Amino acid sequence: MNRPVTDTELTRAQKESGWSETRVRVLTSLWNAGISASECASLLGSVTRNAVISKVTRAGLAAPGRVHPKPCNGHAACPREKPARTSRARTPGPAPKRDEPLPPKIDDFAIPASQRRSLVQLTADCCHWPVGDPLEPDFFFCGAPARQGGPYCSGHHARAVEPRTGRRPIP
DNA sequence: CCCTGATTCGC
């Protein structure tokens, strides 16, 4: 089996462009972990879910491979992937100093640490909203319960769907 | 309406 991707790998993948080895490896891991195409796209960044699907398909790891051959998408509550992971496998040690200048304007940083998730802790049913700079050590994902079938919690979904305030780029 | 993956097809 392939080991789960590490935060370091995701960070690298997000930084790189095109389908680099790293990006493909991360994508493969995420996909095999049962993460949906749109979620993979969100995590990788700079790609759409279509791109992810195409890549995944072409890469051969598509097909009813991974966790669910023909699961229940969207509606209906269904067991998606292994919930396991009773406790966090995160480095609890000497908390990485977080003496950030802190522009205390963003509520994202008010998200309780108990809720935050690192990539390794991410599951398909928790909010994947990225907070902070992926290159920073204190980067994390929201972790709140995601909307039904969605990649984000209701709050972040709203923000995702409403990119900018004030005015929209006319259609 | 929300979402899912699969496929097509022009680049």
Added chain:
DNA sequence: GCGAATCAGG
């Protein structure tokens, strides 16, 4: 090879 548009579906 890539991915937007489209298709087919829960």
